[in-house]
Amino acid sequence: MNNQILISLAAPVDGKLIQLSQVKDPVFSQGLMGQGFAIEPTNGDIVSPVTGTVTLVSETKHAFGIKTQDGADVLVHLGIDTVELKGEPFTVLINQGDQIEAGQPVVKMDLKMIADAGKQNTVILAITNSNDILKQLLTSNFDQNVKAGATVAVASIDEIVKKKTKIGSGKYDQLAADIVENVGGTENINSLIHCITRLRFYLKDDAKANDQKIENMDGVISVAKAGGQYQVVIGQAVTDVYDAVIAQIGSEYANNSATAEAVAQTTKEANHSQDIWSKVKSGISNFIGVLTASMIPIIGILAGAGILKGILAALTGFRVLSTTSGTYVILNAVGDATFYFLPVVLGFTAAKKLGSDPIVLAIVGGIIIYPSLVTMASKASTASTTFLGIPTTLVSYTSSVFPIIVAAWLGKYVEKFLKKIIPLYLRSVFVPIIEALILSLVIIIGVGPIITALSKGLSNGLVAIYSFSPTLSGLVLGGVYQTMVIFGLHWGLIPIIINDIATNGHSYINAIVSITIVAQGGAVLAVFLKTKDKKLKEVSLAAAISAFCGVTEPALYGVNLKYKRIFVVASIASALGGALTGFLKVNNYALSGSLIGFPAFITPGVGIGSNFYGYLISHYGTLVISVALVYLFGFTDKMLAKKADPMNLNVKMA
Template identity: 80%
Template structure:
């Protein structure tokens, strides 16, 4: 270790002879995506494993495939021997160290039988990760990749924050909203005096207690925020779900960092993530991919669901006021209130870019800027006119699309962002990265969306829209069934934009639109689904969110219902889409007509026939929309949701069969 200019440098030695690799080449997404921290890998030619740094052994896995070291400078180093070698139950490894040992760099620690690992069908790649990179690491500098290295020789230098003089405090309250839950858990596992240490995996707090009998299982299981309790592998496990890391931080904040073990936590997270994501076969992989996409989508939306719901309700009130001619769309009052209600939706790509980037590990500011580029006024203006939407960039033909209120494109940008940023950092010198990496990343991502994603969405949406209109000409009932069933899915992927010009043209040219009546039905069905959840759930937070989302959907804004509840608990969305299909078929059968760009329950004036008043069309509106509402509420209440889904959603792991790291 050296100190220069208030900078602490830690030399990292190769743990084995072999070829030095960047983590991105590791055939394990948990490590290759940097989820366990920064580091490097070695494709070994020898099974003689040595310590990469001086320090204290903090972890020796029960299956001997991994060990951890904490340096005196506070860096937590995890060395993982092979990929999926936990399944070999320690057979290829002979361990010469134990937890608590003081070791020095270059000291022999483990013998790894490379042939046995290969014969078992596993990869021998050795991975080194600094598991507390986010907290301590400034920069990791390597001597160069894809070259042969010798065990014990320095291959990288870590520049870390100097934490040796940090005075540890143990606050009673960390300022986290999980403080009360953390305090109750600590109290009921027997207090601080009964805790040896605590780690966490992807869903559970894992306590090593001095005496399990002192823990009050019944009280802990009934705490708000706890799913259940499990005991396995010498651990007392409190199942929390997706917020486990936040609860863990609150627990450590109260009892002190001496009870934590970052390396053991990283290893537990790595193994349980792998277990939870392990799927086989084409269809399970498709389902897993869809589940991951929806997970990112809903998690990115959750921080803004409240403002979306409130904005939707405000837009609904404005629609009612203008529908009854109480407020003019040209008045200053309307303009200001409409801006307040519409801003969140208009600038959704920017807001969602920020939240999605945080979820996916990209730079939130850069992705938010990409969102701003997508809705740049001149691009929106050109995209809104058929004569100017088709253009080119450096000779490459492209079709401009209006991305205001869109969701899918910016999620794609947030997903790609971390890979592009990682690539740019590899090729751009350190001293100019801060200037060139962000702008080049924004440029590349914007072009991918504008030139790649935009035209694809345009092509697909036009094809779908033309097909759906053709079906309506053939059979309004069939068209209502199909469009009612798929429209909200089209909204998720931005494929609905092809229908909007058709609806606008119908109303502008003919004064009415049958298609818009069916689109209106889909909003009611999604709203009815969350209303059913509100009526059935006992979870206070979900009940509150569901009611607000239902009101918003009845006002014509389904985003809070879709992303806050229905997609999160996928069966609700499926059942709601079935109800929507049935309601759409009823709407088509009754030939319900719409006379303005308004709909759902709040937009009922748009179904009053001009010059005729309340008549058969309005009565058909009432039958179709309130019939759909009833169908949706009943189906979701009976078949779409139970509170048991909350526990299943929060803890995807099998409670009775958990592989411990």
């Protein structure tokens, strides 16, 4: 049984002592931050209520935390909603890590400035680990005036026995153990807190943490570094993972004051973020975060497959290999399978990130690329069909990304609903197949026709623009094409390009599409040249080579979208290159492009002439523009530490 310890709590300021229940903030008045008391101050001279170590000084200076020698986490919060004043009313006299004594001056608080801003100046004290250690809190008579530094309460707490727990068999225990190991082990951890989405480690040496390995763990969304913290983005399960980590490394590494402050602040930010544009940005960031996180496990093989496809294109272009030979067919299968079956692989990886059933989502990926459906979708006479009388337009989802991500997001909600209505003894058989059916139909009947309509409209518009002005068409198509690829809207252009080549023997549109591939490759080449991060250098170089071989997926999902500014700058370079291609009226004579596909720009029956020179100017000009713009404006290694949380919830703390 733990021994009882008594801790004296001094008044942090002169004023009227009141109960927490009287505080005009439900987070404190309902005891959500722990037990304690509050004071309506008569002056702004704040002193420490206890002796201990400063564990938290909020960047906005409105709160600080102290850990006593006996393990009590004491939070002092200065005013209500004063975080919005960005620190202006406060002069802080302490720093995180300082050893301070009870009664020591710690903050000067401008009561008039707070009142003029329309905020309450109530000073609140809470023992944030009350549930863990507090047995009883004895407080002086309320509604009386007290002096700063005078004892106004005594806390009876359990003595904390420091011990480490072995890895258990809970749902998050293995993930917790893997995270601890890859942040450098317990010996590299100073302390750990969490907010509503992230584990926030204070490490002795950030360099010992294996970012790449942690990011690739199932249950981890991403890694970020900010405010002296090593942040592991978990999402909604963060509290469970945090508890599992603390259970393994020991409660002495917990910092409940800082955790309570982080949770309160990020919760408030989430609840008060009503701006529509902020929600749109958060949604886009969330989508891109899941997209890139789902692609990361297969970026390496995608890059390798892209390079192999480029080599095969070169060999067939120079007629070293015939497309009907057994060698070509087998090598092409090796290079093409990863892309063809991408919805299957992404179904599995995205489901792991989003909490759906990975096997069911892999099956959904298989359903939407089932050969007979792909065959029907490829023919105009059979693409329009019905399902139980519901008209739909079939689309080929081979190599697609967006539809299966939508299915993976919906999957957890569909599964949760089915488990509610299907008896337990029938679930193992009926839940998976019904879930797969529902999600497949959502894509085939819902997503497919929408993508078809949008892509046809966009494609017709782009073709019309080309008829009006090739330069303007190149500018627009060059700027938006890779974004169309992300959402699967580019498929509307493919039949137009194929038809142009089949009937006219050439395609101006495909020449502009080729430019967009070069621009994305140039962007990752710039990252390779600029970054000092060894892992990013490796990924970027492979992605660049793959793009120059005609495959942009590794560049898009492995680097450019992950660090969004790179993609934006690359798209600007692509627009400029597209305008140049349109202005020169560069033509393409085969379904290939990028740098490896240069034979497709040699005019049949003429040979190397003005069109090929136009190809060299436009493509290598775009390459130079893209590399230069991204190198100068699109990327810096500082971005490695600033990757956005998909939920877009960040707390500023020291």
